[in-house]
Amino acid sequence: MALEVSGPHGVSLWKTIRKEWGSFVKYVNFEVGDGSKVKFWLDTWCGSSSLKEGYPDLFRIARDKEALVVDHMCFENGVVSWVLNFTRSAQDWELDSIAAFLKLLYSSSAKGQGEDRLCWQGSASGAFQVKAYYKALLPTAGLVVPWKSIWKTRTPPRVAFFVWAAALGRILTIDNLRKRHVIVIDWCYMCKGCGESIAHLLLHCLAAREVWSFIFSMFNILWVMPSGVMDLLYCWGHSCCNVRVQKIWDLIPSCVFWCLWRERNSRSFEGKENNLMEIKLIFIRTLMEWSKAAGATHCTTILDFISFIA
Numbered sequence: 554m555a556l557e558v559s560g561p562h563g564v565s566l567w568k569t570i571r572k573e574w575g576s577f578v579k580y581v582n583f584e585v586g587d588g589s590k591v592k593f594w595l596d597t598w599c600g601s602s603s604l605k606e607g608y609p610d611l612f613r614i615a616r617d618k619e620a621l622v623v624d625h626m627c628f629e630n631g632v633v634s635w636v637l638n639f640t641r642s643a644q645d646w647e648l649d650s651i652a653a654f655l656k657l658l659y660s661s662s663a664k665g666q667g668e669d670r671l672c673w674q675g676s677a678s679g680a681f682q683v684k685a686y687y688k689a690l691l692p693t694a695g696l697v698v699p700w701k702s703i704w705k706t707r708t709p710p711r712v713a714f715f716v717w718a719a720a721l722g723r724i725l726t727i728d729n730l731r732k733r734h735v736i737v738i739d740w741c742y743m744c745k746g747c748g749e750s751i752a753h754l755l756l757h758c759l760a761a762r763e764v765w766s767f768i769f770s771m772f773n774i775l776w777v778m779p780s781g782v783m784d785l786l787y788c789w790g791h792s793c794c795n796v797r798v799q800k801i802w803d804l805i806p807s808c809v810f811w812c813l814w815r816e817r818n819s820r821s822f823e824g825k826e827n828n829l830m831e832i833k834l835i836f837i838r839t840l841m842e843w844s845k846a847a848g849a850t851h852c853t854t855i856l857d858f859i860s861f862i863a
């Protein structure tokens with residue numbers, strides 16, 4: 554989709570956006586009406602990435618890589634159907650991929666008529682804001698990322714790796730699987746509600762909140778939970794004023810994340826479930842073991858450990 558820049562006044566924003574179209578287009582998606590302005594393979598209009606990115610094998614055999622949505626869409630008697638056009642017929646091993654592809658197309662909200670619309674996804678409302686665009690363009694790595702707090706605590710290396718991936722939004726929670734077009738039910742294994750995201754699972758879910766409030770009452774701290782994992786890691790290091798337990802404090806976010814993730818996976822893959830009391834117990838036992846390994850305490854029982862912290 555190309556936007557015409559008309560006249561010299563009041564259009565510098567659009568001029569800049571046009572110049573930076575490659576980076577801008579990553580933050581928009583399309584609501585398809587008649588499909589005459591949206592590129593079938595290249596624009597993001599069905600799912601959260603372009604079809605080219607989601608189905609590179611099929612893109613490779615697409616006859617017209619620049620095709621518009623309208624070129625593949627039939628709209629008859631109020632019903633949208635899809636016509637694909639590949640350079641050769643499908644091989645056996647491609648059938649699963651094509652089936653998933655068609656399923657995705659038929660789940661799209663393409664209307665078949667009316668104007669195509671451009672939607673900004675850099676902010677929750679969908680309305681375009683210069684501020685949100687600016688924020689989206691800022692590099693996310695480097696300056697504000699609390700890498701030290703992730704890699705320098707004495708957690709086991711695979712835990713540090715997990716926390717790092719969680720902070721970057723790269724662990725395979727349900728929302729991330731759905732972004733990769735894996736068909737799964739949108740459901741949280743911990744609270745049995747809908748909508749598992751990383752922040753939900755590790756910070757805001759009922760089960761996560763139980764563990765966090767157990768910690769804050771143990772440390773006698775009032776805490777307002779930030780919205781994301783990265784924000785939590787960022788402010789965590791500065792929030793303990795007791796030098797005696799600083800090393801233990803530093804281990805806590807990784808320990809909570811790890812215990813919740815393991816519980817979530819045990820529920821998801823093995824069908825085994827600990828209750829909230831047991832999850833808290835597993836957490837405190839794990840924290841004690843890690844603290845001992847880090848030389849932060851010599852306690853041998855959980856009761857001793859809790860009174861050592863408090």
Ligand SMILES: [Zn+2]
Pocket residue numbers: 741742743744745746753754758759760
């Ligand atoms: Zn939940």
